[in-house]
Amino acid sequence: MSTPSPHCLTLGALIQCRPGFEPDAAAELASRAHAARLVGPVSGAPRSGFCTLTLAEPLPRDLLQRRLDASQLVFSRQSFQVVAVLDDLPERDRLTPLVSAIAAGGERFCRLLLETPDTNEGKETSGFLRRFEPLLDAALRDAGLLRPDSPHLPRLHVFFANARHVWLGFSAPSDGSAWPMGIPRLRMPKDAPSRSTLKLAEAFLTLLTPDEQKATLRPGLQAVDLGAAPGGWSFQLASHGLRVTALDNGPLAPAALATGLIEHLRADGFTWKPRKPVEWMVCDMVEQPARIAPLMAEWLASGRCRRSLFNLKLPMKRRYEELERCRALIDQRLRHAGIKYVLRIKHLYHDREEVTCYLTRR
Incomplete structure (x- = not known):
C-alpha cells in the first residue's frame, strides 16, 4: 500500500458518525488519540453527524496514519485525515477554489468521495452534490489529480459540512469505508422477514x-x-x-x-x-x-x-x-x-x- 509522501502535513482527522452519537465518537477518538500521543482538542457539535481531532501542531501524514488507525474506531462510519478547511465558498463558483486547494496539496488520488453529514441539512446538500460531482471529477482528471487507474493512490474526501463549508482530506484505500459516508447501498431481499x-x-x-x-x-x-x-x-x-x-x-x-x-x-x-x-x-x-x-x-x-x-x-x-x-x-x-x-x-x-x-x- 502506498502512502502519501511523508513531508506533506495533516491538520488532524474527521470522523463521520450517526447523528446523536457525537459524544460517543468524540470520547472514543479522544481516548485513541491520547493513547497515540496525539495532542489537540476533539470536538463534535450535537446532531452534526461528525467530530474532529485538530492537532496542536500539523504532523507528517504517514506519522498520523501509523499512530491512529481510524478504521478501528467503533463509532466511525467514515474517516479521513484533514489537509485543508475551506470556509465561505462562493455560491456561483465552488469549483475553482476547490480544485486550487486540492492541487495545492501536491497529491494525486485514485478516487473522489464527495460526502455530507447524514443529517437533514446534509440531505438537502446531497441534491447539489449529485449535480456537482461530475464537474469536480472532470476538473480533477483534467488537472491530472484524479487517477482511477492507480488504485495504490489515496482517496480524496470532499466533505461538505454545509453548502459553503468544506473539509478536504484523504484516506488510504484500506482505511475507512468503501462507501461514501460509510453508507452501504444494500437492496432489501424480496422475501426477507424483516429489515x-x-x-x-x-x-x-x-x-x-x-x-x-x-x-x-x-x-x-x-x-x-x-x-x-x-x-x-x-x-x-x-x-x-x-x-x-x-x-x-x-x-x-x-x-x-x-x-x-x-x-x-x-x-x-x-x-x-x-x-x-x-x-x-x-x-x-x-x-x-x-x-x-x-x-x-x-x-x-x-x-x-x-x-x-x-x-x-x-x-x-x-x-x-x-x-x-x-x-x-x-x-x-x-x-x-x-x-x-x-x-x-x-x-x-x-x-x-x-x-x-x-x-x-x-
Whole structure:
C-alpha cells in the first residue's frame, strides 16, 4: 500500500458518525488519540453527524496514519485525515477554489468521495452534490489529480459540512469505508422477514474480509441464531446456504421457514447448547449488553462455535463506557481460557442504539 509522501502535513482527522452519537465518537477518538500521543482538542457539535481531532501542531501524514488507525474506531462510519478547511465558498463558483486547494496539496488520488453529514441539512446538500460531482471529477482528471487507474493512490474526501463549508482530506484505500459516508447501498431481499437482514448483510461486508466471507459463508455449514424471531438473521444466513438452528420462543415468519434451511426451536438462548460445534453463532437478543457479552465469550471459549456475530444494545447515555465494559468481560473470559481472539466492533449504518461485533479465535 502506498502512502502519501511523508513531508506533506495533516491538520488532524474527521470522523463521520450517526447523528446523536457525537459524544460517543468524540470520547472514543479522544481516548485513541491520547493513547497515540496525539495532542489537540476533539470536538463534535450535537446532531452534526461528525467530530474532529485538530492537532496542536500539523504532523507528517504517514506519522498520523501509523499512530491512529481510524478504521478501528467503533463509532466511525467514515474517516479521513484533514489537509485543508475551506470556509465561505462562493455560491456561483465552488469549483475553482476547490480544485486550487486540492492541487495545492501536491497529491494525486485514485478516487473522489464527495460526502455530507447524514443529517437533514446534509440531505438537502446531497441534491447539489449529485449535480456537482461530475464537474469536480472532470476538473480533477483534467488537472491530472484524479487517477482511477492507480488504485495504490489515496482517496480524496470532499466533505461538505454545509453548502459553503468544506473539509478536504484523504484516506488510504484500506482505511475507512468503501462507501461514501460509510453508507452501504444494500437492496432489501424480496422475501426477507424483516429489515434486520440488512444489518447482518452489512456486518458480513464490514467486519469480515473477502477471504473470510468466502471461507465461512458456504453452503452446508452449520449456524445457530439466538433470539431469531421473526427470522431476518436466519434468512440472511440461509441465503448463503448455511443450515440454521433458530432459537426463539416467538414465531418465525413463513418466508424464513420456506427456505428449507432453518429449523425453529422454542428454547432459551441463554441455556441451550448445540450437540456439536457449529461454524457460526449469531445473536440479536434484546438484552442488557453485560449479559450478552459473557454469553458470547462462553460460546467461543467452550468450543460451541468457531465464530460469532452479535449485537450489544447500548444504553442511551455513556455508550462508550458500556462498550468498554463489555470488551473487558469478553477479554476476561477468553484470557482465562487461554484463547487468543479477534474482536471487531462497528456501529453500522443499519444499527440504531446497538453496535455489531465479530468474535473468533485468532
